[in-house]
Amino acid sequence: MAELAVRVVDVSKAFLIGLQESRRETLGAEILSWFRSPKKNYNNLKRLNTYKHIGDSEDLFWALKNISFELKQGETLGIIGDNGAGKSTLLKIISRITNPTSGYAEVFGRSSSLLEVGTGFNSELTGRENIYLNGTILGMSKKEIDKKFDEIVNFSGVEKFIDTQIKKYSSGMRIRLAFAVAANINTELMIIDEVLSIGDAEFRKKSLSKMIEVANSGTAIILVTHNMLPVQSLCKNTILLDHGRISNYGPTNEIISQYLGNVTKDLTSQTWSMDKAPGSDSIKLLKAEVRPISNLPVIRAGDAFEFEFVLYNLLSEDLNIDITFHLMDEYENLVFIGSTALTNYKYNVKQGYIKSVCRIPANLLNNGKFSITRFFVITGGTKVLYEHRDLLTFEITSDLMYDHGKSGKIDGLLKPHLDWEIHCEEEIEV
Amino acid sequence: MKENVIPKFVIESKRSRGFLDLKELIYYKDLLYFFVLRDITVLYKQTILGILWAILNPLFQMVVFSIIFGKLANVPSDGIPYPIFSFSGILPFNYFSQSLSGASLSLVSSTNIFTKIYFPRILIPLTPVLSKIADFSIAFLILIGMMIFYGIYPSWNLIFLPMLILLMILTSMGIGMWLSSLAIQYRDVKFAMGYVTTLLMYAAPVVFPASLIAEKAGYTVYLLYGLYPMAGVIEGFRSSLLGINPMPWDLISIGFLSAVILFFTGAFYFKRTERIFADVA
Numbered sequence: 015m016a017e018l019a020v021r022v023v024d025v026s027k028a029f030l031i032g033l034q035e036s037r038r039e040t041l042g043a044e045i046l047s048w049f050r051s052p053k054k055n056y057n058n059l060k061r062l063n064t065y066k067h068i069g070d071s072e073d074l075f076w077a078l079k080n081i082s083f084e085l086k087q088g089e090t091l092g093i094i095g096d097n098g099a100g101k102s103t104l105l106k107i108i109s110r111i112t113n114p115t116s117g118y119a120e121v122f123g124r125s126s127s128l129l130e131v132g133t134g135f136n137s138e139l140t141g142r143e144n145i146y147l148n149g150t151i152l153g154m155s156k157k158e159i160d161k162k163f164d165e166i167v168n169f170s171g172v173e174k175f176i177d178t179q180i181k182k183y184s185s186g187m188r189i190r191l192a193f194a195v196a197a198n199i200n201t202e203l204m205i206i207d208e209v210l211s212i213g214d215a216e217f218r219k220k221s222l223s224k225m226i227e228v229a230n231s232g233t234a235i236i237l238v239t240h241n242m243l244p245v246q247s248l249c250k251n252t253i254l255l256d257h258g259r260i261s262n263y264g265p266t267n268e269i270i271s272q273y274l275g276n277v278t279k280d281l282t283s284q285t286w287s288m289d290k291a292p293g294s295d296s297i298k299l300l301k302a303e304v305r306p307i308s309n310l311p312v313i314r315a316g317d318a319f320e321f322e323f324v325l326y327n328l329l330s331e332d333l334n335i336d337i338t339f340h341l342m343d344e345y346e347n348l349v350f351i352g353s354t355a356l357t358n359y360k361y362n363v364k365q366g367y368i369k370s371v372c373r374i375p376a377n378l379l380n381n382g383k384f385s386i387t388r389f390f391v392i393t394g395g396t397k398v399l400y401e402h403r404d405l406l407t408f409e410i411t412s413d414l415m416y417d418h419g420k421s422g423k424i425d426g427l428l429k430p431h432l433d434w435e436i437h438c439e440e441e442i443e444v
Numbered sequence: 445m446k447e448n449v450i451p452k453f454v455i456e457s458k459r460s461r462g463f464l465d466l467k468e469l470i471y472y473k474d475l476l477y478f479f480v481l482r483d484i485t486v487l488y489k490q491t492i493l494g495i496l497w498a499i500l501n502p503l504f505q506m507v508v509f510s511i512i513f514g515k516l517a518n519v520p521s522d523g524i525p526y527p528i529f530s531f532s533g534i535l536p537f538n539y540f541s542q543s544l545s546g547a548s549l550s551l552v553s554s555t556n557i558f559t560k561i562y563f564p565r566i567l568i569p570l571t572p573v574l575s576k577i578a579d580f581s582i583a584f585l586i587l588i589g590m591m592i593f594y595g596i597y598p599s600w601n602l603i604f605l606p607m608l609i610l611l612m613i614l615t616s617m618g619i620g621m622w623l624s625s626l627a628i629q630y631r632d633v634k635f636a637m638g639y640v641t642t643l644l645m646y647a648a649p650v651v652f653p654a655s656l657i658a659e660k661a662g663y664t665v666y667l668l669y670g671l672y673p674m675a676g677v678i679e680g681f682r683s684s685l686l687g688i689n690p691m692p693w694d695l696i697s698i699g700f701l702s703a704v705i706l707f708f709t710g711a712f713y714f715k716r717t718e719r720i721f722a723d724v725a
Contacts, residue, residue, distance in 0.1 A: 029723070056630075110455050110562035112722040118456035125453075129560045138486045147482055150475035151561055 018122055019203050019234035020085040025117035027078040027103050077103040079258045090235040092249035099255040101238045109205050123202030126152050128209045132192030137181035148195045162198045170194035197224045207238045242270055274344050281407045294400045297391050298326040304408045312411045315381035316429045325368040332362050338390040344383035377431035381412040464711050468564050476567050483575035498582040502538055506531045513651045522653045522688055528590045533650035533678045536612050539580040541641040546572025547620030548637050551628040555725040565718045569624035573616045599687030608680040615673040618706030621714040648674045670698030
């Protein structure tokens with residue numbers, strides 16, 4: 015059995031939230047209170063030490079409540095959850111930055127925490143000096159840094175400016191240098207908070223693959239993030255935190271889909287009566303729906319399906335309109351923009367009801383969660399008459415016939431029908 | 445494999461035991477070195493006069509003191525020319541006051557570091573106390589220059605000078621640990637520091653000799669005065685460098701006792717409160 019890297023036992027953490035200030039009614043009372051307040055202020059400041067006040071008042075806020083989990087050496091763990099779920103507080107406890115109000119955590123072996131890259135960077139110092147400063151802050155000795163120095167500089171790609179003050183660096187160079195130091199630490203445990211989501215896309219990719227390399231070398235990793243991509247590619251198991259409690263713990267894919275499922279509930283149809291319909295002076299939205307074309311109750315990967323939008327034109331004259339929507343996947347990647355403006359037709363509508371149906375052809379989308387995040391009615395090519403956000407959310411279920419493995423999903427947003435041709439030839443000229 | 449035993453760290457709600465984890469401090473000695481190096485490197489960056497400031501500040505004080513206290517008020521100076529008399533007090537006192545103000549601000553100004561990463565927090569107030577030694581050494585050169593100018597030579601007591609310097613550092617560390625820990629919890633410290641250092645300056649025998657206290661208030665008060673460690677340090681400096689009076693061992697030993705108490709209580713209080721630093725910062 016593998017040795018433990020981290021054991022967290024029944025950890026809770028309380029913070030004191032804003033104390034209610036009593037208001038003075040008169041100037042006299044106000045002035046009097048200034049003289050009284052030093053003692054009151056002292057008591058308030060004293061109370062910030064929450065370790066002494068467990069459970070004694072209503073202005074305690076429990077950022078974490080009874081958290082327990084274990085992580086073995088060499089394993090990777092993701093921690094996800096909404097803002098304020100307690101993710102960062104938990105990391106700060108494991109990183110020994112703050113203590114729990116009750117319970118305890120044990121960390122076996124050296125750990126390094128990257129709650130931020132470039133902690134302690136001083137802009138007056140040169141790149142070289144900052145590598146040493148930041149490296150020792152992260153727990154390396156001077157000797158270790160000496161040994162890794164070239165590797166760090168190479169990874170950062172700022173060789174030419176290594177003896178330049180970093181206040182002259184661009185922010186990108188700073189981040190690269192900072193990450194290069196952090197990524198070259200050798201510890202048994204690495205605690206990472208959001209740092210994989212900084213920098214440009216290319217740098218994110220580079221840092222993620224560096225982290226995967228670190229994980230493969232046997233370092234245990236705890237990763238906290240809002241961004242699902244690094245969790246998916248890096249972490250075997252994931253904890254979902256909700257309001258300071260562990261709401262679920264298990265294999266990453268299951269937890270993420272549960273989490274995202276909670277975040278976005280399916281909304282396959284919306285209808286409004288005329289008096290409550292959203293819209294503008296000229297156009298109202300009465301109905302939006304997504305539905306399968308087949309007789310099945312669900313849309314399967316590769317199935318054709320359709321959207322229906324019912325509008326009402328309030329104006330007495332004819333109106334030239336275009337309908338446009340943005341379709342996104344659950345990771346908020348834009349899948350495509352559907353628009354009548356992309357067709358060769360002009361749509362002129364009279365006063366009254368307008369029914370529009372948009373068919374999505376078969377063999378296009380893979381299974382997953384999709385949303386119409388933006389919906390526009392446009393006139394005259396550019397003028398937006400009405401915009402509706404987060405109109406529909408729906409799921410495309412997996413196509414059982416092509417079920418690959420247990421998870422039932424072949425990666426990719428699309429599931430196109432491709433034409434293949436394979437045959438043997440005697441000789442091929444290349 | 446260099447080590448088979450995996451170190452284990454427990455993070456719990458109980459306050460940390462003991463007061464100084466020496467093993468840990470040794471592990472982080474390189475960090476302390478780079479912290480001090482950073483402070484020294486950065487201090488006079490982007491100034492015109494640069495390191496000259498380390499000389500100008502005490503020099504200017506000396507001129508003002510010599511005019512006001514030496515010439516106008518005729519404060520006695522144990523028979524030494526007033527400029528060098530006051531400078532020999534300004535030198536250790538400036539180190540002391542700069543260390544204290546540096547230490548009192550140290551935690552507050554490094555919250556962005558210690559709320560992001562663990563390292564022994566005690567390094568933070570110790571850094572300014574150690575980095576100010578650089579300024580002290582530069583200003584010391586001025587004193588040597590003045591001694592040559594006035595033709596004053598040190599006595600055999602010079603061999604005790606390193607010990608006095610250590611006492612000065614020990615005192616600054618002790619009070620520095622107290623102040624930094626108080627300052628992060630109660631920001632009042634920041635506002636009080638200005639007055640406190642002025643007060644400490646006039647309380648120390650910088651502009652007057654400690655012998656004046658014995659003369660005016662008697663030997664018991666003089667001994668009590670020794671509880672202020674800088675009294676012994678400054679008088680000791682004068683004795684070893686200017687060689688007029690004998691070494692004031694009475695002041696120094698009482699001062700040493702009080703410095704040791706300040707150091708250990710400071711370290712204890714710091715350790716006791718350090719777990720809430722990240723929460724109150």
